[in-house]
Amino acid sequence: MRIHLFVPCFVDQLAPEVAWSTVRVLERLGHAVVVPRGQTCCGQPAFNSGFCDQGRAVGRAWLRAFADAETVVVPSGSCAGLVRRHYPAFFADQPQAASAADLAARTFELSELLVDVLRVEDVGARCEAVACLHDGCHGLRELGIHDQPRRLLANVSGLQLVELPRADLCCGFGGTFAVKLPELSVAMADAKLETIRGAQADLLISGEVMCLTHLDARVRWRGDGLDRGHLRVLHLAQVLAGDGGERPA
Amino acid sequence: MSLAALRARIRAAVADPALARPYENATARGRARREQSIARMPDWAEQRASATAIRHEAVERLDELGAAFERNFAAAGGCTWHAADATEACRIVVTILQEHGARSAIKAKSMATEEVHLNAALQRCGIDAIETDLGEFIVQLAGQTPSHITAPAIHLTRQQIGRLFADKLGVAYTDDPVELTAIARRALRQRFLGADAGISGANLLIAETGELVLLENEANIRMCLTLPRLHVAVAGIEKVIARRADLGPLLAVLPRSATGQEMGTYVSVVGGAGPPERHVVLLDGGRRRIHADPVRREILACIRCGACLNACPVYERIGGYAYGSVYPGPIGSLLGPHGIGIDAAAGAALPFASSLCGACRDVCPVGIDLPELLREGRERYVRGSGGVARGHTDGDGVGGRDTSGAQAPAAGAGRLEVLGWSAWAFVLSRPRLFHFVAGAGRAILRRATGSGGGTRAAGGSGNARPRSRLAAALVGGWTLGRSLPTPARRSFLKEWERRERAAGTRRPAA
Numbered sequence: 001m002r003i004h005l006f007v008p009c010f011v012d013q014l015a016p017e018v019a020w021s022t023v024r025v026l027e028r029l030g031h032a033v034v035v036p037r038g039q040t041c042c043g044q045p046a047f048n049s050g051f052c053d054q055g056r057a058v059g060r061a062w063l064r065a066f067a068d069a070e071t072v073v074v075p076s077g078s079c080a081g082l083v084r085r086h087y088p089a090f091f092a093d094q095p096q097a098a099s100a101a102d103l104a105a106r107t108f109e110l111s112e113l114l115v116d117v118l119r120v121e122d123v124g125a126r127c128e129a130v131a132c133l134h135d136g137c138h139g140l141r142e143l144g145i146h147d148q149p150r151r152l153l154a155n156v157s158g159l160q161l162v163e164l165p166r167a168d169l170c171c172g173f174g175g176t177f178a179v180k181l182p183e184l185s186v187a188m189a190d191a192k193l194e195t196i197r198g199a200q201a202d203l204l205i206s207g208e209v210m211c212l213t214h215l216d217a218r219v220r221w222r223g224d225g226l227d228r229g230h231l232r233v234l235h236l237a238q239v240l241a242g243d244g245g246e247r248p249a
Numbered sequence: 250m251s252l253a254a255l256r257a258r259i260r261a262a263v264a265d266p267a268l269a270r271p272y273e274n275a276t277a278r279g280r281a282r283r284e285q286s287i288a289r290m291p292d293w294a295e296q297r298a299s300a301t302a303i304r305h306e307a308v309e310r311l312d313e314l315g316a317a318f319e320r321n322f323a324a325a326g327g328c329t330w331h332a333a334d335a336t337e338a339c340r341i342v343v344t345i346l347q348e349h350g351a352r353s354a355i356k357a358k359s360m361a362t363e364e365v366h367l368n369a370a371l372q373r374c375g376i377d378a379i380e381t382d383l384g385e386f387i388v389q390l391a392g393q394t395p396s397h398i399t400a401p402a403i404h405l406t407r408q409q410i411g412r413l414f415a416d417k418l419g420v421a422y423t424d425d426p427v428e429l430t431a432i433a434r435r436a437l438r439q440r441f442l443g444a445d446a447g448i449s450g451a452n453l454l455i456a457e458t459g460e461l462v463l464l465e466n467e468a469n470i471r472m473c474l475t476l477p478r479l480h481v482a483v484a485g486i487e488k489v490i491a492r493r494a495d496l497g498p499l500l501a502v503l504p505r506s507a508t509g510q511e512m513g514t515y516v517s518v519v520g521g522a523g524p525p526e527r528h529v530v531l532l533d534g535g536r537r538r539i540h541a542d543p544v545r546r547e548i549l550a551c552i553r554c555g556a557c558l559n560a561c562p563v564y565e566r567i568g569g570y571a572y573g574s575v576y577p578g579p580i581g582s583l584l585g586p587h588g589i590g591i592d593a594a595a596g597a598a599l600p601f602a603s604s605l606c607g608a609c610r611d612v613c614p615v616g617i618d619l620p621e622l623l624r625e626g627r628e629r630y631v632r633g634s635g636g637v638a639r640g641h642t643d644g645d646g647v648g649g650r651d652t653s654g655a656q657a658p659a660a661g662a663g664r665l666e667v668l669g670w671s672a673w674a675f676v677l678s679r680p681r682l683f684h685f686v687a688g689a690g691r692a693i694l695r696r697a698t699g700s701g702g703g704t705r706a707a708g709g710s711g712n713a714r715p716r717s718r719l720a721a722a723l724v725g726g727w728t729l730g731r732s733l734p735t736p737a738r739r740s741f742l743k744e745w746e747r748r749e750r751a752a753g754t755r756r757p758a759a
Contacts, residue, residue, distance in 0.1 A: 007741050011741070012687075014734050014735075016737045016741035035745050037742075038680045046670055046673065050624075051631055051674075054674035055674070058677040060678065137604070137606035140607075141606070172604060179726040180252060182726030182727065183256070184259050184602075217732045217734055218732075220731075
């Protein structure tokens with residue numbers, strides 16, 4: 001299958017390894033990955049901050065970049081959720097209404113593409129760790145992604161998955177929320193980290209780069225390493241690629 | 250309240266170590282009880298869908314159903330009043346009480362009377378009103394306001410309540426809940442028997458029969474409804490439902506969502522026929538403006554169960570007072586910009602008090618899309634239109650000071666922020682420019698974090714705080730409590746493009 005990859009802006013800027021891992025997982029399964037030029041961002045930061053016109057300007061560029069895509073994969077439930085659940089409404093009275101509705105239906109988060117569309121639950125990955133999984137809020141609640149990453153991780157050899165208490169508790173990132181109300185965002189991170197500390201895992205996995213970045217940044221600022229050495233965080237794609245997310249030479 | 254003012258309130262709440270634990274424990278209990286009661290119910294989804302349909306239908310037919318309620322309530326001997334705003338609601342209640350020579354009143358738990366600050370108005374007129382719900386009694390005794398829609402004293406520990414009772418009621422200190430309840434019961438008993446009037450809210454108003462429906466656990470509401478010779482209820486106009494048969498699903502979802510009970514211990518359904526003489530004050534207070542706006546209308550479907558508060562990770566951290574509104578939590582942040590529970594200008598920024606995680610939508614028993622309405626509320630804040638729909642003017646100005654804030658000064662985003670987002674959109678809709686700017690930004694942040702090369706897990710590692718002012722400006726509030734993430738040396742997209750060019754046309758670009 002030809003799969004068009006959308007690399008969210010923060011993945012591209014902060015964690016490009018996640019995009020490389022996504023490519024490797026899909027190519028290993030025999031799919032052709034296309035990376036459209038002209039992609040930057042889905043526009044979510046503006047939409048969620050109340051600046052819809054600005055969000056639409058960026059969204060139009062996104063729709064242009066993916067105009068030819070049959071299937072779009074996104075290593076983020078939040079960005080995939082914005083395109084699938086919100087683009088149709090954001091562009092309802094715009095010239096792009098048809099392409100927005102059309103692309104919305106063909107855009108998938110990575111684990112949902114693998115499990116629901118490609119019908120793959122075992123990608124042949126290996127990862128030695130006791131890990132817990134944080135459900136990103138938008139993937140969970142807008143796209144209903146819950147079982148998909150768990151099924152994929154259950155087939156990763158060497159990986160022992162510990163279910164987090166309140167796995168669906170928001171980590172407090174929330175996009176621009178993290179900088180508009182930073183004290184609250186940080187307090188929410190601490191509450192989330194308490195649940196992770198209790199899980200006694202040595203690896204935190206999530207399908208959202210920004211949840212991980214936010215939590216990791218908080219752990220490093222606190223400097224307590226969460227009592228168990230440094231908290232390791234990996235995106236789901238990195239675990240499924242089985243390579244710790246390293247970039248090929 | 251600007252976003253900055255909201256942030257200051259939230260910062261203070263987050264920094265208060267005494268606040269976190271009570272809210273954390275109480276909301277956890279609320280969530281667990283709700284989940285257990287729903288797990289025991291085989292047809293939760295169906296009941297919830299019915300409740301949703303009933304409430305949304307009622308909101309659509311608001312005027313018609315309101316008129317029918319009034320007609321049928323009056324036919325049985327009751328009397329209805331219309332209050333445009335808080336001031337008018339208070340004036341009406343005071344007038345009714347004074348006309349009946351009532352000097353003392355017993356109050357049932359009611360958020361509508363909290364919303365209009367009725368207790369203060371009664372006090373000003375020399376009417377002695379006492380709260381009879383245990384939680385409300387405690388809060389009133391402490392000189393506070395409810396911190397939760399259904400659990401007003403959620404912020405207090407039993408030790409604090411014990412000290413309060415010892416202090417104000419002159420009893421020996423105890424923190425035993427059973428003893429504390431007995432103390433409150435003794436303090437209230439004489440008041441119940443001697444009161445001239447009972448004042449309540451209403452959970453629902455049935456249009457078909459002209460009846461009020463009230464749920465409770467302590468039987469204090471029953472006494473407020475039956476013991477005094479006069480009963481006055483204050484209810485938002487949106488509380489109306491079409492039929493008595495609609496009660497089935499609503500009575501199934503409301504107690505489960507609120508307290509995890511299969512049903513309220515006492516459900517009172519009373520019509521206009523007395524004794525006592527019954528009055529209902531139907532409160533607008535900004536609701537008609539919400540109703541006039543098709544996008545916001547579903548907010549009125551709310552049945553005030555408080556489940557969204559218990560589910561909200563923000564409420565859990567900041568508690569009930571930091572919002573600055575009578576109605577805290579996600580639903581309060583939707584009502585606030587419309588001047589309900591807080592002055593409209595002061596409540597304008599409340600939609601930002603959410604990470605948009607969507608947990609509230611999951612638990613709402615009447616299917617309100619709270620996160621989407623919060624997001625849309627931010628658009629209004631940015632436009633400076635507050636809760637008021639574009640082009641809609643308030644045409645129901647009926648005497649008294651309008652606290653619903655139709656003429657409230659627009660909140661609005663600062664010029665600098667508008668400019669910032671426009672620049673952001675300009676850059677991000679031009680891929681080449683974006684990669685150039687992003688590359689420069691990464692370089693600045695990489696230098697600020699003193700990061701070398703090497704590979705990293707998502708998020709990376711780096712030093713705690715930005716070293717340069719430029720870097721600090723780029724990351725805004727991020728570094729208040731968080732280390733800077735280290736940006737990648739190379740963007741994936743740039744690298745991919747480079748490889749494609751190097752490989753000729755091996756990988757087709759779209």
